[in-house]
Amino acid sequence: MTVANCPSCGAPVEFAIGSSAAVVCRYCNSVVARTDRDVESHGKVAALIDTGSPLTIGTPGKFKGNGFRISGRTQMRHQAGGVWDEWYAAFDDGRWGWLAEAQGRFYVTFRVAAEAPPYEQLQLNAVVPEVDDLFVSEIGEAAFISAEGELPWTPEPGGRYRYADLTGDAGRFATIDYSEQSPIVFKGNETTLAELGIAGEARRTKVAAAALNCPKCAGALTLRAPDQAERIWCPYCGAGLDVTSGKLQYFAMLKVKYRVEPVIPLGSTGTLDGDVYVIAGFMQRAVKFDIEYYWTEYLLYNAAKGYRWLVNSDDHWSFVTPLRPGDVMDPAVGRTFATNIAYQNQTYKLFQEATAKVTYVLGEFYWRVAIGESVDTVDYIAPPFGISKEMTTSGASEVSYSHGRYLTTKEVGDAFNVRDLTPPSTIGPMQPFTGSRLGTSWLFMVALLIVAAIVIGIRQPGRVVLDQSIDISAAPPAEGAPNNTRVIFSEAFDLSGKANIEVRGNASLDNSWLYVGGDLVDDLTGKYESFELPLEYFHGVDGGERWSEGKLSRRVVLGRPDKGKYALALSLQWQEGQTPPALHVSVREGVFRWPYFILAFLAISVLPVLALIRWFSWESQRWADSAHSPFGQWSSSEDDDDEE
Amino acid sequence: MLKKFYALFGVLVIAAYAYGGFTGAEMGRSKKGYAPPGGRGTQGGSRAFWYGGYRGGK
Numbered sequence: 001m002t003v004a005n006c007p008s009c010g011a012p013v014e015f016a017i018g019s020s021a022a023v024v025c026r027y028c029n030s031v032v033a034r035t036d037r038d039v040e041s042h043g044k045v046a047a048l049i050d051t052g053s054p055l056t057i058g059t060p061g062k063f064k065g066n067g068f069r070i071s072g073r074t075q076m077r078h079q080a081g082g083v084w085d086e087w088y089a090a091f092d093d094g095r096w097g098w099l100a101e102a103q104g105r106f107y108v109t110f111r112v113a114a115e116a117p118p119y120e121q122l123q124l125n126a127v128v129p130e131v132d133d134l135f136v137s138e139i140g141e142a143a144f145i146s147a148e149g150e151l152p153w154t155p156e157p158g159g160r161y162r163y164a165d166l167t168g169d170a171g172r173f174a175t176i177d178y179s180e181q182s183p184i185v186f187k188g189n190e191t192t193l194a195e196l197g198i199a200g201e202a203r204r205t206k207v208a209a210a211a212l213n214c215p216k217c218a219g220a221l222t223l224r225a226p227d228q229a230e231r232i233w234c235p236y237c238g239a240g241l242d243v244t245s246g247k248l249q250y251f252a253m254l255k256v257k258y259r260v261e262p263v264i265p266l267g268s269t270g271t272l273d274g275d276v277y278v279i280a281g282f283m284q285r286a287v288k289f290d291i292e293y294y295w296t297e298y299l300l301y302n303a304a305k306g307y308r309w310l311v312n313s314d315d316h317w318s319f320v321t322p323l324r325p326g327d328v329m330d331p332a333v334g335r336t337f338a339t340n341i342a343y344q345n346q347t348y349k350l351f352q353e354a355t356a357k358v359t360y361v362l363g364e365f366y367w368r369v370a371i372g373e374s375v376d377t378v379d380y381i382a383p384p385f386g387i388s389k390e391m392t393t394s395g396a397s398e399v400s401y402s403h404g405r406y407l408t409t410k411e412v413g414d415a416f417n418v419r420d421l422t423p424p425s426t427i428g429p430m431q432p433f434t435g436s437r438l439g440t441s442w443l444f445m446v447a448l449l450i451v452a453a454i455v456i457g458i459r460q461p462g463r464v465v466l467d468q469s470i471d472i473s474a475a476p477p478a479e480g481a482p483n484n485t486r487v488i489f490s491e492a493f494d495l496s497g498k499a500n501i502e503v504r505g506n507a508s509l510d511n512s513w514l515y516v517g518g519d520l521v522d523d524l525t526g527k528y529e530s531f532e533l534p535l536e537y538f539h540g541v542d543g544g545e546r547w548s549e550g551k552l553s554r555r556v557v558l559g560r561p562d563k564g565k566y567a568l569a570l571s572l573q574w575q576e577g578q579t580p581p582a583l584h585v586s587v588r589e590g591v592f593r594w595p596y597f598i599l600a601f602l603a604i605s606v607l608p609v610l611a612l613i614r615w616f617s618w619e620s621q622r623w624a625d626s627a628h629s630p631f632g633q634w635s636s637s638e639d640d641d642d643e644e
Numbered sequence: 645m646l647k648k649f650y651a652l653f654g655v656l657v658i659a660a661y662a663y664g665g666f667t668g669a670e671m672g673r674s675k676k677g678y679a680p681p682g683g684r685g686t687q688g689g690s691r692a693f694w695y696g697g698y699r700g701g702k
Contacts, residue, residue: 435646436646436650438647438650441647441651441654445650445654445655445657445658448658449658449661452658452661452665453661453665456662456665456666459665487694498668499668500668500669500670521679521694525678526678526680526693527676527677527679528676528677528678528679529674529675529676530674530676530677557670558670559668559669559670559674560667560668569694571698590668593664593665593670596661596664596665596671597661599661600657600658600660603657604657604658607646607649607650607653611646
């Protein structure tokens, strides 16, 4: 341990760790840095802001088997106004670890010898090959505001530091520090207090809920998450109050032309996914296409889970959870957007991209939200889920992702005990299709039908039992019958009585006809079944064009007859005055019936087709407001007409 | 619900198709009958019914 005197106030300052660079004097808040020979003051830092962190100087812990003790911290202010702590852990093996804490998440990193791209070349969402292919999730500038304890570097009070945060899958994390001439890379992981061996006691509150009153209207304000709130918009008078300095500070009045009432009151509690959330904040946002589209968002808070959102758009509700950027497979680089992204092996399709603007705000928030704040949003859907990508348009360049799950009006009403929620009248982007598509069932049925048809086809013998040319002119006419008629019996044939039969007749006709009235006759019993084969063929030239009509050949299928010996009784009549044509008849036992197969196919396809039409209609409505609809380009026909 | 109904309906349709295919049944009605018993006792058996003037066909 090295003890020196503070150059500013003369109080003793202790360098307990051999590799520390500076100590903050606990008496005068001077940053006392070591030099080769002595110590020097780098100016005084402001008083620490109580962030309610569960960590303190001297907290011991263990990370991946290595013990450490927290020796100091710096406080940095984000461009968006929030404050975060960076704690410095002196490890037993001589290394320094950086423990960053922001919005309840902890990140442990270690300085590594790695190259890094210049700050100016950084692009949001771009992969950085030099740092394990992590991608850039935030590019910004932090202001150093305060510090305490023993530090591995010498901060300059009032200094501003450029940085980039990189993320990857499985909680991989890195920061590139651009405060020095050569960028410094810190690599590590998102972690938890439990993983760090630090007892996970609840965060301390920095503002007592009971003592709060709006400094503008004296209205009673009940803070839902007093340890994390950065800004409150008074629900009574619309005063904007900052919380980050440890007390409520008025800074502006809400400037709106109208009041938006949340349909679920601020402070309401509800249970979603088994966790009880309280509605801490409420805001309305809008995007502008041809007109402005508005929706509302409720900021939910649960001490263990953190913040969530309940989004209400056109009476469609969704429960939204923030995602780690590294867990989303998004190929887009910079401010561009991809047509598909993936999360947990599910593909999400691009639905809409726009710039969303805050148009109304009430209650408390964990960032310094204000009317007019805008972000570029890209919405992706995989009903009943959706992912929203948001990129800041001012201040630090930051990309964030959140995962939404569709909730029915009943689910929301039951969760928050609200009974008068308006049901939606449209199809929402994330609303799941409520019908059945029957596609898989239909495929199964078709397969079953084909198998049945194959078995039936195999069983059909297709046996020719009669194949006979009939010389009509050789037969005498029946007594008293016209001369152009005959009754002729075919040769006898045997039928097994196991299958249907096909009777086929064809005649050599030329501008003539032959009517065959037939009976399949059981020679033994006299039982008969009638059929007819009207044959005709006419042709000619009319107006220079050839024409023809009629059929020289016809077939008829009769149902399975009983087993027995049969013959065809053929009652023939042909065009009077002409010679009888040559007739050929055949009988085949066991023929495959395609019409019945087609009929069965159509029968099992009707419902799936109707279901498909309903699904198509549903999806068309879902994508109606999207510029990226797979059902056709979204456009305004009126605009097109105007252009013409 | 629709899936269950469709499964039942589909199975019934295919069962009906298979039954018709295996038994050689035909849809629709054709004219059926017996040659008069008297005719069957004459020379030529039931064929006399047709030679006697009956005209076949529907």
